[in-house]
Amino acid sequence: MIKITTLKAFTDNYIWLVATNEGLLVVDPGDSQPVEDFLNKSNEVLSDILITHHHFDHTGGVEKLNSQSLLNVYGPTGSIFTGINRELKEGDTINVIGIDFSIIEVPGHTLDHIAYYSENEGEPILFCGDTLFAGGCGRVFEGTYEQMHNSLNKLKILPENTKVYCGHEYTLSNLRFALEVDAENIFLKDRYDECINLRNNDQATIPSLLEEELKTNPFLRCDNRIIQENIKQKFNLNKMPIEKETFKATREWKDNA
């Protein structure tokens, strides 16, 4: 039995705190303070940290949380973030606080980006940092568009009931953009309304279900003919874009939106 708590950091980051009867881990502690506050209040002890990629808003709290250097800090092999002491690569499996995770390399947003997936006894969970967002995806900073597209396609084939825990509350802005790219999508408007409600009540829109991402996230729907047609019109292309061209054009459109 696992319990996942949402900790807010900075303006729109989420730090995920995962507890089992074997221990406590946090994912991407960009700031130590929300984690320390939680630990002080609950009288619990942190044992492990999972890092998805090197960006400061995902790693900035590690040094303080691990000031006695007793924690396992898992993260990608070859990362420029130096606080990692358990390096991971594609296909690795780890057991942390009794949870089995498999490691999926998802370069694109950064070159060192990894995701943590667990089948979690039929209730699968994914910690994917800034790769797949609710209704969107991360910016392509270090990798190529093709790498990012391939990375998202790796996440796309996970079970549809996977709960997706990403690193930011960007959902409303993502869905507003999605409504431009995929205006005919009947699921999108409903999802947008639901998320507006959640945000009006100061609730997180995360986690989302992979199933709803597959239906509404344009970056997972680049093989969709209607989206491809919309991209063709938007950019005045003289032929229908293929899937990877659709991804690149959609990502650039969002960057400039």
Ligand SMILES: [Zn+2]
């Ligand atoms: Zn990032």
